[in-house]
Amino acid sequence: MDSGAMRRRLALGATVVAASGALALAVPATAQAATAGSCAGHEVRSLPFGDGVVHVYKRNGYVCAVTVARQPGAKRAMSVSVQARGNRPVVDKGRYKYLAGPVTVHAGQRCVWVKGSVGGQSVSSGWILC
Structure with a gap:
């Protein structure tokens, strides 16, 4: 590869990095976190x-x-869990600013139970995706 081609590739790479950095600054924090x-x-x-x-x-x-928290800010207790029927749940819990997870399970065709919480509020799906 000649030096001209190498310079063009380096310039293209630098442009891509700069553009992705500018895009990251333009996206709101909650959308970035999600x-x-x-x-x-x-x-x-x-x-x-x-x-x-x-x-x-x-x-x-x-x-x-x-x-995903509706109002990101100070760290607070958050969690997410997914349980495929017949298996133990996979859980991520801790103190986070924006989001807990992701957690993934192999469910195949089985139902799953999903739970999530932010602070003192939570949601539980019951068996879904059966």
Whole structure:
């Protein structure tokens, strides 16, 4: 590869990095947080509750969930869990500013139970996606 081609590739790489940095600054913090922790697949459910919302995604037999706070700010207790029927739940809980998760389980064709909480408020789905 000649030096001209190498310089063009380096310039293109620098442009891409600069553009992605500018885009990251333009996106609101809550959208950034949700995007950063999002799951693969398509969203099949949204479970809203007082201080947040749990987004549930499915892809190729896998179910993934993430809890997103409505008002990001100071760290507070947050959690998300997904349990495929017949298995133990997979849980992420702790003190977070924006989101808990993602957590993923292989459900196949089984029902799942999804839970999420922000602060003292929570949501529980019951058995879904059966």
